[in-house]
Amino acid sequence: MSERPWSSTAPPGEFRTYISAEESIKEFTLRAVILGALFGLLFGAVTVYVGLRAGLTVSASIPISVLSISILRAFGRSTILENNIVQTTGSAGESLAAGVMFTIPALIFLGFGSEFTFWRIFPLALLGGWLGVLFMVPLRRQLIVKEHGNLAFPEGTACADVLVAGERGGSFAGRVFWGLGLGGVYTFLMNTVQAWTAQPEARPSWFPGASFRAAITSEYLGVGYIIGPRVSGILFAGGIGFNLLHSVGTDQWVPAYGVSMVLCLGAVIACIRSLLLPDRIVVRPTGAIEFVAPLRKVVLMPNEIVSIRPTGGEFGFLVIRHATGKLRLLNQFDGFHEFIMQLKAANPGIDLRGI
Numbered sequence: 001m002s003e004r005p006w007s008s009t010a011p012p013g014e015f016r017t018y019i020s021a022e023e024s025i026k027e028f029t030l031r032a033v034i035l036g037a038l039f040g041l042l043f044g045a046v047t048v049y050v051g052l053r054a055g056l057t058v059s060a061s062i063p064i065s066v067l068s069i070s071i072l073r074a075f076g077r078s079t080i081l082e083n084n085i086v087q088t089t090g091s092a093g094e095s096l097a098a099g100v101m102f103t104i105p106a107l108i109f110l111g112f113g114s115e116f117t118f119w120r121i122f123p124l125a126l127l128g129g130w131l132g133v134l135f136m137v138p139l140r141r142q143l144i145v146k147e148h149g150n151l152a153f154p155e156g157t158a159c160a161d162v163l164v165a166g167e168r169g170g171s172f173a174g175r176v177f178w179g180l181g182l183g184g185v186y187t188f189l190m191n192t193v194q195a196w197t198a199q200p201e202a203r204p205s206w207f208p209g210a211s212f213r214a215a216i217t218s219e220y221l222g223v224g225y226i227i228g229p230r231v232s233g234i235l236f237a238g239g240i241g242f243n244l245l246h247s248v249g250t251d252q253w254v255p256a257y258g259v260s261m262v263l264c265l266g267a268v269i270a271c272i273r274s275l276l277l278p279d280r281i282v283v284r285p286t287g288a289i290e291f292v293a294p295l296r297k298v299v300l301m302p303n304e305i306v307s308i309r310p311t312g313g314e315f316g317f318l319v320i321r322h323a324t325g326k327l328r329l330l331n332q333f334d335g336f337h338e339f340i341m342q343l344k345a346a347n348p349g350i351d352l353r354g355i
Helices: 030-054 061-074 080-115 118-145 154-167 173-192 218-246 253-275 336-346
Strands: 280-283 289-292 297-300 305-310 317-322 325-330
Touching (some): 030 218, 061 080, 080 154
Antiparallel strands (some): 280 289
């Protein structure tokens, strides 16, 4: 067996499974199945609620992995394979709920609402889940095993790293519970105490009949933080375009057109700026570092980088200062912390305060 430490992003020739085929440890246990089923119900309900309100969902694999590590550890020693069973079962329930939630409403809008009872939706979801599992059995070797290194699977890789960190004694549950607590306090103050309204509204006097609204509920803020400014900007531009088309032929067409054009221009500029932000880092065999964005690529040597520090007024961004200027990038992408460790080893004098 290789003496190198295990890495989820190792090249195809060097990659090895974290648990070898010769090892026999607990995996398909009763507590793992029960906990995974409970997580599937919980996150499935959350997926339907958030999806119907926000129009998109986020995967639950990583939070389920974090919670599984903490909960099973509280009931005694757990194995990485047990935690993997929990996150697989729980995230499958969430994915199944998303499939139902994105298809059934469309059929209801087409006039088939009275025909969709529980005893029709349940078999559809069950057969859909079985079909997905049966298709994944033969496709796993082709898409995951043989294509390792070619297909990134960033979320699956991040989930594997979380499970391995939990197996080695690490824990990220504090962040999850902090998020739950902050979301609960925020919702309590907004809905129960009525400290602020869930949907602020402004009616400008210079645009009669128009109003500007923004939903600031905890689920919207959470989804927005997860998907980041790039996807949020695209969704915002799409909403502006829809409202612009919706006003065609009405009395408000001319003023709506002018306001929408200004907002749409701002959204386009924001989208272009976000497409210039690197979201992937590639380290060449020569040691050069590529900061890859959808619209550009910047190549730097480690000794050219002076510092990497958070921005002062923009949450979620970093500024890389180098010999010829500076570069902004998102801090929400896989492999960032491994890159920081490698960069610090290659350039010990780099300033990483605040990272």
